[in-house]
Amino acid sequence: MPEAKFFLQSTDLVFRVFEDEDLAVVYDPRNGSTHLFSIVAHEIYQLLASSPASLQELKISLFQRFSDDDQEMISTAVDTAFVQLQCADLIDAVAN
Amino acid sequence: MICWPVASMGNEGVLVQCLRDPRAVLSLDPSGWDLLIRQGRRANLLGKLAVLLSDSGLMSLLPASPTAHLLSALKMAERQNAAIHWEVSRISEALRTIGVDIILLKGAAYVLAGLPSSRGRTFSDVDILVRKSEIIDVESALMIHGWQGSHHDEYDQRYYRKWMHEIPPMLHVRRGTTIDVHHGILPETARIQVNTQALLDCPLPVKGFHNIFVLKPADMVLHSAAHLFHEGELDNGLRDLADLDTMLRHFGVEQSFWFGLVPRARELGLLRPLYYALVFSMRIFNTPCPQSVVAELKAISPSWVFRWLMNACYTRALRPNHASTHTGGTWLARKALYIRSHWIKMPVRLLVWHLLHKAIKTPAKENQFNTQNKKLDAQ
Amino acid sequence: MKVSELSKHALFAILQRGELCIDMFPFVVRVRSDISELAEDIGRIYQDFPVLDSNCFTDFHVEVSYERGVRRWFRPLARFYFDGRPSFIPLPVDQAFPMLEWGINWCVAAHSHSFLIVHAAVIERQGVAVVMPAPPGSGKSTLCAALIGRGWRLLSDELALYDFETKQLYGMARPVSLKNQSIPIIQAHTPAAEITSPVPDTTKGTVALLRPPSESVQQVKIPARPAWIILPHYQVDADALLEPLSKGKAFMLIAEQSFNYNVHGREGFEAVGDLVDSCECFEFTYSRLSDAERVFDDLLARRING
Numbered sequence: 132m133p134e135a136k137f138f139l140q141s142t143d144l145v146f147r148v149f150e151d152e153d154l155a156v157v158y159d160p161r162n163g164s165t166h167l168f169s170i171v172a173h174e175i176y177q178l179l180a181s182s183p184a185s186l187q188e189l190k191i192s193l194f195q196r197f198s199d200d201d202q203e204m205i206s207t208a209v210d211t212a213f214v215q216l217q218c219a220d221l222i223d224a225v226a227n
Numbered sequence: 228m229i230c231w232p233v234a235s236m237g238n239e240g241v242l243v244q245c246l247r248d249p250r251a252v253l254s255l256d257p258s259g260w261d262l263l264i265r266q267g268r269r270a271n272l273l274g275k276l277a278v279l280l281s282d283s284g285l286m287s288l289l290p291a292s293p294t295a296h297l298l299s300a301l302k303m304a305e306r307q308n309a310a311i312h313w314e315v316s317r318i319s320e321a322l323r324t325i326g327v328d329i330i331l332l333k334g335a336a337y338v339l340a341g342l343p344s345s346r347g348r349t350f351s352d353v354d355i356l357v358r359k360s361e362i363i364d365v366e367s368a369l370m371i372h373g374w375q376g377s378h379h380d381e382y383d384q385r386y387y388r389k390w391m392h393e394i395p396p397m398l399h400v401r402r403g404t405t406i407d408v409h410h411g412i413l414p415e416t417a418r419i420q421v422n423t424q425a426l427l428d429c430p431l432p433v434k435g436f437h438n439i440f441v442l443k444p445a446d447m448v449l450h451s452a453a454h455l456f457h458e459g460e461l462d463n464g465l466r467d468l469a470d471l472d473t474m475l476r477h478f479g480v481e482q483s484f485w486f487g488l489v490p491r492a493r494e495l496g497l498l499r500p501l502y503y504a505l506v507f508s509m510r511i512f513n514t515p516c517p518q519s520v521v522a523e524l525k526a527i528s529p530s531w532v533f534r535w536l537m538n539a540c541y542t543r544a545l546r547p548n549h550a551s552t553h554t555g556g557t558w559l560a561r562k563a564l565y566i567r568s569h570w571i572k573m574p575v576r577l578l579v580w581h582l583l584h585k586a587i588k589t590p591a592k593e594n595q596f597n598t599q600n601k602k603l604d605a606q
Numbered sequence: 607m608k609v610s611e612l613s614k615h616a617l618f619a620i621l622q623r624g625e626l627c628i629d630m631f632p633f634v635v636r637v638r639s640d641i642s643e644l645a646e647d648i649g650r651i652y653q654d655f656p657v658l659d660s661n662c663f664t665d666f667h668v669e670v671s672y673e674r675g676v677r678r679w680f681r682p683l684a685r686f687y688f689d690g691r692p693s694f695i696p697l698p699v700d701q702a703f704p705m706l707e708w709g710i711n712w713c714v715a716a717h718s719h720s721f722l723i724v725h726a727a728v729i730e731r732q733g734v735a736v737v738m739p740a741p742p743g744s745g746k747s748t749l750c751a752a753l754i755g756r757g758w759r760l761l762s763d764e765l766a767l768y769d770f771e772t773k774q775l776y777g778m779a780r781p782v783s784l785k786n787q788s789i790p791i792i793q794a795h796t797p798a799a800e801i802t803s804p805v806p807d808t809t810k811g812t813v814a815l816l817r818p819p820s821e822s823v824q825q826v827k828i829p830a831r832p833a834w835i836i837l838p839h840y841q842v843d844a845d846a847l848l849e850p851l852s853k854g855k856a857f858m859l860i861a862e863q864s865f866n867y868n869v870h871g872r873e874g875f876e877a878v879g880d881l882v883d884s885c886e887c888f889e890f891t892y893s894r895l896s897d898a899e900r901v902f903d904d905l906l907a908r909r910i911n912g
Contacts, residue, residue: 145872147857147879154854158875162313163306163868165875167858257663265667265689268717292634292663299719306869550690 134185136225142180144221146173159221166219171205172212176221183225186213239511239542240552242266246276246469247512249283260293262551270465270547273300274347304347311338314353314404319436321372325364328438330356330430332409332450336441337470339433344473348466352396352405358427359410366394366408374399374406412450413457421453422495444478445491452504453497464545465511471504472512479515489523498527507541610653618645624669625660630778631826632767633718634658635710638669639702641684647703647802651781651815654823666713670706672699688713700805704813707781711764714778715865721776722768722870722877725863728761728777728830729753731906735775735830737766737885738838739863745840748788751816752895753902755796760822761830770877773884774829779822781815789814795895833909835860835887838898846897848905849889856887 145158148170155173157166171193178184178192190209194202216222241263245251255263267273277297280286286294315335322329330336332354337345357365370376374397393409411423430440442450448471455467478484492501502524508514528534546552548561609628612620620626624638626648639645669687672678673696683696686709693712697705715723727738727750736758738746747763754760761777768775784792789804789812800817835856836848851859860878861867867874886905892898 145875147875149853149857149883152852152854154852156854156857156875156879158872160872161316163309163871165858165861165867167854256661258661261663264663269689269691290663292665295720296665296717299717302719303869306871309871 134187136183136185136188137179137222138183138225139176139179140221140223144176146176148173157219159219164219166215168215169208169212171208172215175209175212175216179222186210189213240266240546240549242270242272242276242547243465243511246272246279249276249279249285252280252285252289257290260290264293264296266547266549266551268296268300269549271349271463272466272469272547273297274304274349275466275469276347277301278347300349301347304349307350308338308345308348310404311335311350311353314402314406315339315436315439317372317399317402318353318355318369318406319439321368321374322365322438325368326438327357327361327365327368328440329365330427330440330442331433332356332412332442333454336447339436339439340431340441342474343477344470348470352407354407354409356409356412356427362394362408362410366397369397369406369408373401377405412453420496425495426450444474444481444484445488446495448474448478448488448504449492449495449497449501452500456500456503462548464541465547468504468507468511468545472508472514475505475508475514475516482517485517485520488520489527499529502527502529503537503541507545510542511545607657608653609649609655609657612649612657614646614649617649618642620660621645621648624667627658627660627662627664628652629656629658630710630780632776633665633714633778634662635713636660636664636667637706638667638671638687639706640671641699641702643699644670644684644702644706647815648706650800651703651802651817653817654820666710666717668706668709668713670702670709697808701808701813703802703815704783704805704808707783707815710780714765714767718767719866719869722770722867722874723865724766724768724860725764725865726766726860727763728766728775728832729758730761730830731758732910733831734833734906734909735761736834736836736902736905737775737832737860737881738836739859740764741837741859741863743840744838745788746838747783747785748791748840749838749892749895749898751782751784751788751792751799752795753899754782754819754822755792755799756899758902759825759830760818761826768877768881769829770873772829773877773880774831776829777826779818779826781818784814784816786811791895792816832881832885834905835882835885837889839889839891840893841891842893844891844893846894846901847891848901849891851887851889853882853887856885857882 141159141161143160145160146155147157148155153170155168155170157168157172158164159166174193174196175189178189184192186209190206193205193209197205213222241255241259245263252263264273267276273296277300280289280297286297289297311334315331318329331339334345334348334350335353335355337348338350366376376394377396377398393407396405396407398405411421412426413421426442426446429443431443433439433441441447451467451471451474455464455471489498489501492498505514505516505520505524509516529537609617617626621637621639621644624636626637628635628637637648667689669690670684671687673683673685682699684699684702684705685692685696686694686705688709693709694705724737725740727740727746729736729750738744738749740746750760750763760779760782761775762780763782765778766775767777784801789801792799793801802815804812804814806812835851837851837859857878860881861874864874864878867878870877890898890901892901
């Protein structure tokens with residue numbers, strides 16, 4: 132069965148990343164909410180902004196992007212960031 | 228016969244003068260500005276005043292301290308406007324699943340329809356109008372999406388559901404926002420029977436939503452008039468009249484609006500509120516009104532006794548509820564209108580029961596103080 | 607003219623008429639009261655503040671007066687009014703001065719959206735400022751009171767007013783609120799400090815107000831450039847420990863401690879981002895005030911010496 136693909140609920144999010152840090156703050160102009168995410172969430176956001184993707188596809192993209200880093204660690208980071216984005220109503224599954 | 232002192236134009240206060248003619252601010256001294264800002268804040272019209280001054284190109288000419296308060300009110304209004312958009316989108320989403328269409332009322336309608344009356348205005352909650360037959364489904368759908376009923380007191384529940392034209396306000400558990408769900412624009416028990424069906428039959432769609440509508444211009448004005456001239460608590464009376472004035476000027480650019488206004492009021496059963504709305508809007512805000520409509524007003528005016536009494540009451544009660552505008556008779560005027568509003572909302576036996584019940588319950592004001600005190604404690 | 611130039615009698619008379627206009631830059635507050643003890647507290651603790659003509663524009667009209675009725679003579683109560691409207695529940699009249707201070711804080715925090723207002727202490731030295739956001743239990747007021755007793759300028763112990771355009775901070779330099787154990791600690795630390803008689807049994811415990819240093823009041827119109835955001839933790843017997851705080855977390859802390867962050871939307875988001883970007887951010891655990899003074903002086907020296 133093909134894996135579910137996800138898309139962004141808003142492409143207007145404003146990210147602010149601080150130098151040498153692994154956290155980013157995000158402003159959602161739809162409702163004025165502010166969130167604290169990992170910078171991996173920023174990476175996921177940028178990937179989904181170009182096209183919907185499944186969780187596995189996102190991980191593969193990041194494995195390629197950060198080939199020096201441990202894949203296990205990237206996978207966990209992606210899972211965490213994914214949950215953060217979902218809880219903030221920022222991503223949703225594509226309806227079949 | 229009770230004799231009311233005749234209210235002179237001079238007692239209306241600096242706020243009304245400046246709303247009517249923004250250039251009047253240019254002749255204010257510091258204590259004049261002090262009074263203007265305080266009246267504006269009390270009447271919830273500071274944002275609107277800021278908009279008028281900005282539109283008149285006067286903002287850069289004003290002293291710094293009062294300007295800070297005007298800009299502050301404007302910022303708050305802009306923020307609330309944005310928040311209302313989001314709130315309506317959540318409501319639309321919640322009701323999509325049950326296929327019900329709703330009509331937005333009052334402030335939320337002004338915002339979503341992009342009307343001038345939304346600018347500089349603050350809002351406390353969202354009011355929607357649904358068919359009475361759909362109210363239970365709407366309530367359930369809202370509850371599934373996070374809204375909870377308030378007013379759990381059995382008496383209050385009955386007051387709202389059976390006698391009034393709405394279910395008790397619902398509060399969203401996460402966002403803390405309130406939604407008022409109405410199935411009529413005046414209580415079922417009211418002495419005036421409004422033709423709600425005619426209201427529900429031809430609303431205007433709102434861009435970007437499939438299930439959200441607003442009333443068409445004449446209906447929006449008539450609803451606002453009905454609400455204002457049946458309302459007991461008139462703290463926002465002047466603000467609501469200012470909304471009416473803005474709408475009349477905006478819609479009134481089209482002649483067809485004026486032609487249809489009185490006939491539509493007749494069709495809906497709202498001639499009397501329309502009469503008061505136009506009379507007071509013209510009197511307080513110099514709202515331009517075609518001669519033909521003024522002539523029609525004469526035909527629908529109440530007896531001279533009522534006209535005189537209503538004039539005495541509303542001229543006082545529609546001023547900002549601030550000590551600086553109170554003259555002899557103000558307290559009595561507001562009290563009289565409060566009683567009148569209950570009188571026209573309910574038959575006498577229900578009214579007595581309702582007022583007795585309210586008198587026995589703990590006043591809500593103490594809760595308000597406690598809440599504010601808690602906020603301060605949190606500092 | 608300053609408050610100190612008014613005789614006790616004249617001050618009380620002006621207060622009773624509701625014509626006492628105190629310049630608390632960037633605001634002017636008009637005060638009314640019929641409580642003579644409150645007049646004395648104001649006369650003492652606000653002595654360095656300018657008094658303006660009663661025809662001036664005032665930002666907030668406040669009143670703290672006796673509650674009417676039978677209670678006036680038996681354990682009397684006082685109530686706070688904002689522009690003639692009663693706010694909050696009445697409290698015992700010995701809490702009149704703290705009530706006035708809390709009330710003015712509320713007026714500013716609820717109505718002044720031309721600033722981003724953060725619940726934080728701000729102190730300044732040599733042109734640069736420390737911002738100490740104030741979650742409960744942080745002990746920031748005690749720390750603030752101690753440091754201003756050692757030469758730091760007080761901007762505020764409660765309300766940091768951030769100016770969007772200049773990206774600098776203002777503070778009003780108003781009395782510092784001390785609670786419970788802080789009172790004897792500061793009395794011992796700064797014997798020359800003027801503190802009101804402690805008022806017991808408030809909702810915050812025993813409360814007293816510390817007179818702001820004269821120089822701080824005189825310099826109130828000078829804004830401060832923020833250089834450090836420091837989250838203090840008072841911990842019994844702890845050694846001083848200054849640890850870096852991630853800017854992401856500092857951002858959320860400032861936003862959460864702000865009274866009107868939400869009102870400013872995107873502009874607020876960018877402003878807090880700029881503030882956090884321009885500051886070094888730390889968490890500071892301490893128990894001894896002398897340690898705190900040393901650490902803050904060291905930070906300053908490092909900054910000045912580049």
